[in-house]
Amino acid sequence: MKKWIIRIILILLALLAAVLAYLLLAPVPINPVAWQATPFTGYSPPHARNEKLAALKTIAIGDETGPEHIAMGPDGHLYAAVTSGAILRMQPDGSQREVWVNTGGRVLGFMFDAAGNMIAADAFRGLLSIAPDRQITVLADKVGDSPILYADAVVVAKSGKMYFTDASQRFGARESGGTFHASVLDILEHSSTGRVLEYDPASKQTRVVAEGMCFANGLVLSEDEQQLIVAETGEYRIWKISIQASQLNLKRKPDKKLASILLRDLPGYPDNLMRGRDGRIWLGLAKPRGAAIDSMAEKPWLRSITLRLPRALWPVPPAYGHVLAFNEGGKILVDLQDPSGQYPETTGVTETADRLYIQSLHAHGIGWLPNHLVRK
Template identity: 30%
Template sequence: MKKALLGIILLITIAAGVLYVKSPLRPVNWYPDATIGLNNMFSPNTALSAVTIYNRSALIGPEDIYVSDDGIAYTGLANGAIVSFPVSSPNNSRVIANTGGRPLGIRGDNEGNLIVSDPIRGLLSVSLGGRVNVLVNSFEGAPLRLIDHHDIAENGDIYFSNASSRFGIDDYLHDFLEASATGSIYRYSPESGETNMVMSGIFFANGVAVGPNDEFLLVAETGKSRILKYHLKGKRKGETSIFANNLPAMPDNISFNGTDTFWVGMVSLRDWRVEALAAFPAIRRMLGALPMEWLEPKEGYGFVLGFDIHGNVVANYQSPNVYNTVTAAYEHNGNLYLGSLHSNGVAVLSLGR
């Protein structure tokens, strides 16, 4: 019995050693911020159960949503397609182009084109006629592996996130295990063609939104379940502060409704099991050698938050099972249009205004 036990211990030790050596991760210690969980301003509710979901069969993985002033919605799908549909007839979608990658963030510029964040192809300009042009896919000679989201300032400058300099879209979960915080924010000038780094050292830099009058930039730091604020003007120009902290879920894309509200898709609730490993990099390194599908979160949850321009929570919409893994929320004419990584179709929620 004793020999059998020693044998089992030896096999476990060898297996752990193999996983450790095989893993591509080089994890670091990190310390999750506290959270009040789903309490107080984040109390559970079923508000998202009131959504209407359109075009489930055609819109597979609509990760981000943009609606133009004339009522045409645009999104990017898992198969690389960029599609549009009238908000008055959301089941009638048509394919504009295919990036050949995986389009994530999508916004319209002042020239009538779509600007698309594609982690495989780069930051793209897509004409409504279907022409795809690469604007940026590297910086100072290094590839930008995971361009994730962006927003466009009044002068046309594009602020975009590169979620990780270590991992791409196919192994992005490794970034959360490694916690090396290699995400960055860049500014691309269409006028000059120049790209400059604005922020760095972000734990999975995700959603980006320019605030009113281009005074500041919001950035979702998904790995730390918080939203950062980068000051673009005024006495604090160039400084970074905290816009929203201690969130009970992980923020994804951000959009500004143009007047008073930032909408944030909360892609996943915080997982205490993951955060409990924050101080154990050796264990996380071994996990990095396991098949990626084993690491994929299995539980989905629908969650959208609205913040005023000062970071106060002004809207809290949730649902455990109607429309999950919400990555985007975009307001247009009193409706909120939702996108998701794993729920098919575009969900629409009436805001009653």
């Protein structure tokens, strides 16, 4: 064999060895944990594939993107938190839009308290109170000595206490390149460090209600305000947790009087939860389940390898519009889908008497449907 052919073969082998060494040994930001994923059976009742979400109309929001959370304010205006850190305020039809405030972070959830203050979960800054005069106060950015790295969703009880999620104690939204990137890292690692927190404005103290969740996300209060209904994004399920719980570890088979699974094996990644009308609780599925991720559940080493690939090759499922409503008993009441994913990352639904406003992590507008289309 000619020397130049041998030289080319040796070079190719060296390159191959270098690539293999990189894929096996290059440092990655996650320390993956093995877990068991229930096989996904596909879109079957009560989640039968449909196109009921495909007829979305859109409200323009200018150059802003990502209306992640939307709510009606006590002043009758529609408020929307967007990627730039701004909170937009507008009429319910989208007219008279303005930047009401910019927190300098990224608000992912908010609710108004009895005094008209916006209580906001800011993924970069923690739990905030924004007064009607737009003054911003940080209520909580740590629990004891433990920093709140990824405040995600919040509800305010009639008692005045505030319950909110800290999605991850491993990957802060600011430190990990933004909310979406941090969520991908947390779910791939699956170390389950998400938690539910309570802030008491009377004592100004924050405590841990429950922990051990793989990306703790949206939450709402039960009608009697004795339980929290919480989305665990990384394991496709919804929990019901007593507000009396304290540092309850959900990975250790908790007492069913304190916590139980309300919905499991959802067909996508559960995100925001919002109370609607007539007992409906709305949930957005930001992404569909991906067979690639489920197949790697018990192969931590393989998840490490995926993060050594170019970001475009990461196992992130494609866009698929999907929102649904259920009741406190876990019965699915409404299921709306758009397989085309034209309106990306449907994170939740805000229901009014006239409309369903569809929230999104990355969309360039606010999607909406006439509410009469889903009334039963």
